[in-house]
Amino acid sequence: MKIEIRNLTKRFDGVTAVNNLSLTLEGGKITGIVGPNGSGKTTLVNLLSGFLPIDGGTVILDDAIAVKKIRPHKIKSYGITRTFQDIRLFEQMSVMDNILVVLTERNLWCALFECHNPGHLQKAEEVLRMIDLWDKRDEPASSLSYGQRKLLEIGRAVSMEARVYLFDEPFAGLFPGMAGIVESILKQLRNQGCAVVLIEHDMDLIRGLTDYVFVLDSGVLLAEGRPHEVLRDRKVVEAYIGN
Amino acid sequence: MDILTQLVINGIIAGAIYTLIALGFNLIYGATKFFNIAHGVFAAIGGYTVFFFFKLSGAALVPSILAGVLLAGIAGMLSDKLVFLPLRRKRGSSVIMLVASLGLFTALQAVIAIMFSNRFQTLTDIFNIQKTYQIFSGVITRIHIVIIITVVSLTIGLFLMLNRTKFGKAVKAISDDDEVARIIGIDTDRVIGYVFFIGSAIAGLGGILIGFDTGIMPTMGMGLLLKGVIASIVGGVGNIYGSVCGGLLLGFVENFGVWKISGEWKDAIAFGLLIIFLLFRPQGVLGK
Incomplete structure (x- = not known):
């Protein structure tokens, strides 16, 4: 590209x-x-x-x-995808749904009646484990710490497979451990x-x-x-x- | 008949009616962040469509109701495509959107009045609304039971749609941050169009059921809208579950408020409740 x-x-x-x-x-x-x-x-x-x-x-x-x-x-x-200087998440949603919403089909009828398939769930699990938020998957995004929110935003971008x-x-504002995760994601991409x-x-x-x-x-x-x-x-x- | 039981029943009935309007209003507010005054007129469109097909043209009941719901939904969707979407694209503020919706409300209400006159009309008493059922020591009519069942079904349906379907997640994403929703590939304009359809169709269904209960008038939309808005604010504006909570609270406060005084105080009590919430808990009972 x-x-x-x-x-x-x-x-x-x-x-x-x-x-x-x-x-x-x-x-x-x-x-x-x-x-x-x-x-x-x-x-x-x-x-x-x-x-x-x-x-x-x-x-x-x-x-x-x-x-x-x-x-x-x-x-x-x-x-193309992006992240923001000031973190922007879907606050009403769970950590898991912040990833799943990216994997949504855009066909109206599918969207109205279809739930997420196993492939989507597997992809979301993969991303959440990569950013070390799998254990927080059911918590609302608004409850995460600053660093976790930053990682979730990066995870959301990664799951778009752009x-x-x-x-x-x-x-910005990440502890060394979290910065290490981001660094490895960037290198992987x-x-x-x-x-x-x-x-x-x-x-x-x-x-x-x-x-x-x-x-x-x-x-x-x-x-x-x-x-x-x-x-x-x-x-x-x-x-x-x-x- | 025990007055206390009857007040509880009346509170539930009034709450269900207010919830019916607040559900669609809150759904649209959640996605667009403006007070859509035009929402009230879609209730009148639903009621008058059934009046036209069922009472004037002699069509069957179910197709007439379906036509009413569908036409109200289409009118809502068109209002978005023709008025609100162009304003959103021009980055119109929520105040501009509100004023535009007021203009749309007035224009559509005038069209209904021109077509059907300003007179109060009744829909045929197909539900035999005079028939009452005993619940403990109170009574409830058949149409009120239909209204309550409809509200419960709609609330469950909306809950499942918002939480279990991909469309619902897209709506919630737009409600949270429409700009970010766009960059993850959600066509927000299209989704908001569907939200207008669903919200307005619910208002249309509300107008139909209220029409069978108390009758219809071109101006019925404003009264319903005001109570729906109060229910939304009291419950938590933009929150679907807040609609139910606010609707029921408003219904109970109104009915218990006039227990010992004249029923004419109902509106004063409703707006008093609104002012109390605006002053002390503007986010409503459940918040956003």
Whole structure:
């Protein structure tokens, strides 16, 4: 899977949050997107997931489908999924149902009368064991701790079996054990050939985990390349800590 | 006849009627997060459809009731497609949606009045509503038994739909976070359209049953809606089980409230209960 972003632009009341941005996200790689606050990282994820309408530019999927308007409910069919900086779960539902709802058939009649098949239940168990929440499966999502909620959101994304994963600060606020689970999930997705996008402020994680890095500043691409080289770049250091 | 037993029976009957309206109202509120004032008019559409087919055209009862339920559901679904969906797409606030629903309510009520006049009408007494049954030392009519059975069946049906089916999970997902529901592949606009159909069809069925009980008028929707909204808020707005809880509580408070005073105080008692809840427990008995 490959996503090619060409001249992507987003404006908010005269402020250009993403400015003529072009970059490529490739399968089988963990791509880091870094930059100071307000550099346009989350806006980019919001544009790619249809949360914000694109003002200009094109997103090309697999060298084949050129998209100028992304509708949120279509991103599943494009093979894209995401997580959020501020965790967003289905709070009324149990931990198990937060996974099962992703596996739902969208045919109305099936949806009205069909319960989940054994394959769905097996998949949900697999995901919940991977994120160490199997024992909490019947508890409401709202009762989980911050870290568990973060893991459940990541588990929900993984159960979508997407080809492009947009993770917005998935390590923020996690204990080391939980961060280890997230790290192994990201590596597993990379090994499966998925394009994994990681927005992260922790530069040690970026150095240790990513294969390629894009640095944004004020909505424009400041630098790109292998993490060890890019993070030593004078422009990048200045953008982070100022002149 | 023991007055206390009769008050309990009357409370259950009134509670069932309010629940009938609150169920659909809460289902739609849960998915859309706005007060759909137009919900009341779908009860009138159900009642007048049966009046047209069953009383004026001489059609059989069951097909007439099915037509009433179906037409109310379709009218609700169309109201979403033509009015509320375009407003949602323009990111209209819940206040704008509420005002639009009030406009829709007024327009549809006027259409019903133009077609059938403003006069009070009765549906044929097919249920022989005068026939009463003794329960302990109180009495209950046949139509009231039908209403209670219908409410119990609908509540169980909605419970099973929301908790056991994939469609129900999609509705709950939208109710929790419609943006996230979209990115996991739920076509929220379509699901909300079906929610409008189901909620409005329930209101239509309510209008039909109330029509057989007390008769119909084009303006019947507003009175029913107000009691349904009070029941929703008292029980927990957006909560299906809150509809039952709020409906019954409202029914009991109203009926016991007028035990020693004039029945004209019923509405004042109902709105007094609403104000008490808004002041001291705005989330209702069961919360969201």
